[in-house]
Structure formats: structure tokens, C-alpha cells
Amino acid sequence: MSCTCRKSADPLLGDPDRYVSFIGLDCDARAAHLMQRxxxxxxxxxxxxxxxxxxxxxxxxxxxxxxxxxxxxxxHLGQIRELFEDLDDAEGLALVDGIEKECC
Structure with a gap:
């Protein structure tokens, strides 16, 4: 039996479970990219x-x-989301949603 804490972001295995592990999610890089935006x-x-x-x-x-x-x-998820909504930035909104769902 394999350890569920090593679940990867392999598409065949489904979505990674953020409550088990952040392995494969690269939350720090995603957060840095969002902050740049x-x-x-x-x-x-x-x-x-x-x-x-x-x-x-x-x-x-x-x-x-x-x-x-x-x-x-x-x-500050709410304020960041509102910024992107006000500026019609769909890519920014997608970044916020992904980080909120998988990293926060």
C-alpha cells in the first residue's frame, strides 16, 4: 500500500488533495506569479x-x-479577486481561483 501523502499531480490519479500534501502544486511559484500580476x-x-x-x-x-x-x-483574496474583476483580467482571476482552491 502506498502512502497517500505522496500523491502527485498526475492527471491519471485525479486532482491532488491539498489537505494531504502540497507535493506537485508549486504554490510558492504560483503565488510569486500572482503577486507579479x-x-x-x-x-x-x-x-x-x-x-x-x-x-x-x-x-x-x-x-x-x-x-x-x-x-x-x-x-487578501477578496481584494485581489475584486482587482482582477474590475480590470476584466480573466487570467488573473483563474490564478486566484487556482491558488485559493489548491494552496490556501
Whole structure:
């Protein structure tokens, strides 16, 4: 009998179970990619506001300990989703949904 904690993201085995293991999900790389996409928008003054300025400081560790990208995304899923919805960014929304489902 094989250990279920080693379940991979093999399509023949079905979706990986995030509650058993994060093996094969590469959540850190996905979170980094999502953060790049968020910063692409919020670094542009046309898309920034007081919240996003706070978010940038929080991401840099200016308001306390620096959070890793995945935790920062987890804490602000709603705001990130709303940003992508407002900008009609379907790829960004898909990234948020995938990270929320598989990594948070």
C-alpha cells in the first residue's frame, strides 16, 4: 500500500488533495506569479488606492514582519479577486481561483 501523502499531480490519479500534501502544486511559484500580476496593476497610479499602497508596504514588511507571498494572498483574496474583476483580467482571476482552491 502506498502512502497517500505522496500523491502527485498526475492527471491519471485525479486532482491532488491539498489537505494531504502540497507535493506537485508549486504554490510558492504560483503565488510569486500572482503577486507579479497584482503589482503590474497596483504599481500604476491609475489602479492604486490607499488599500493597495498599504498592501505594498505590508508586502515589503514595512508594517511588521514580511509575509510570504502565499500568506499575503490568502489574507487578501477578496481584494485581489475584486482587482482582477474590475480590470476584466480573466487570467488573473483563474490564478486566484487556482491558488485559493489548491494552496490556501
Amino acid at each position: 497584482v503589482r503590474h496593476y497596483i504599481d500604476d497610479p491609475r489602479h492604486s488606492n490607499a488599500f493597495w499602497e498599504y498592501f505594498k508596504k505590508k508586502a515589503a514588511g514595512a508594517n511588521g514582519p514580511r509575509l510570504d507571498d502565499l500568506l499575503l494572498i490568502h489574507c
